[in-house]
Amino acid sequence: MTVHRVAFLVFDGMKMLDVSGPAEVLAEANTLGARYSLRYASPSGEPVRTSIGTYLPVDSAAADLAVDTLVVSGGDRLVTEPIPADLTEAVRRVHARTSRLVSICTGTFVLAAAGLLSGRRATTHWRHARLLARAHPDIHVDPDALFVEDGGIFTSAGVTAGIDLALSLVERDHGADLAREVARGLVMFMQRPGGQSQFSASLKGSVPRTLALRGVTDLISAQPALEHTADSLAAFVGVSTRHLTRLFHTELGTTPAKFVEQVRLDHAKALLDSGRSVAESARAAGFGSAETLRRTFVARLGVSPGHYKARFATTRSARPGPRSKERPGHEAEV
Structure with a gap:
């Protein structure tokens, strides 16, 4: 060789x-x-x-x-x-x-x-x-x-x-x-x-320059569970939906809908990190149901909320119950 x-x-x-x-x-x-x-x-x-x-x-x-x-x-x-x-x-x-x-x-x-x-x-x-x-x-x-x-x-x-x-x-x-x-x-x-998105804090440091856009992003970040649409967000700061969409694209490189989803995802990750259940995290972050949160996690992060929580909530190993103990001679899979 x-x-x-x-x-x-x-x-x-x-x-x-x-x-x-x-x-x-x-x-x-x-x-x-x-x-x-x-x-x-x-x-x-x-x-x-x-x-x-x-x-x-x-x-x-x-x-x-x-x-x-x-x-x-x-x-x-x-x-x-x-x-x-x-x-x-x-x-x-x-x-x-x-x-x-x-x-x-x-x-x-x-x-x-x-x-x-x-x-x-x-x-x-x-x-x-x-x-x-x-x-x-x-x-x-x-x-x-x-x-x-x-x-x-x-x-x-x-x-x-x-x-x-x-x-x-x-x-x-x-x-x-x-x-x-x-x-x-x-x-x-x-x-x-x-992928590595499951480790990231993707929205940190994203501070819009435009006052109207900053007002919208602050609202979404503060209350992610509200029903945020492009029309409602534009009305909140008194600009047209088209103008707001253009601001999102120019300053943040995304759309209002994608930004809302990312904020909700980050919020859900933080709730799971703190020990909240998948269902609780889904409701508090604005996803409505655990299934919607699961689909978003898999699509955006490549893992389910349950697996994410198990991976990042603590460094302590769960104590195996009687059924989860390995039998002698059987190695755990890597």
């Missing part, structure tokens, strides 16, 4: 889990018969200080790499400061000599700054997806995907989604059976339920 050479491009401030998570997936695959060689490089060849304060030694400078897959880690500074020129140049040079380019979380911003995502689909951490779309309108940003592939370039969503992407790469390289054994060994899903 041919060795597949993988290099992680790292830099000061890189998020440690963006490297250690995918690297552990590949290392686990090696114990099951895969042959990945793992190397670590920085633009200068010098060790880098990671997000957790430790120093990560590297094997070489990026210019010296000869690899099959390049993985670009993310870091908080990539969305608050200009991308270092040596980082984008390193990505361009190595990409020209690789068959596969991968970014983890905000590492997508490095690929974008290097001009490698123009006209392509890509994703990044849900918190920064809007910024990526604004800064690079030539990129088709998918804010919900856990990872995206377009023309041999792979981008992943926030942090742990890099682990999901690495497992997908193992499946591409070695098949589903080996990838499944990796998932079992690392106690992870082969395919995580739902």
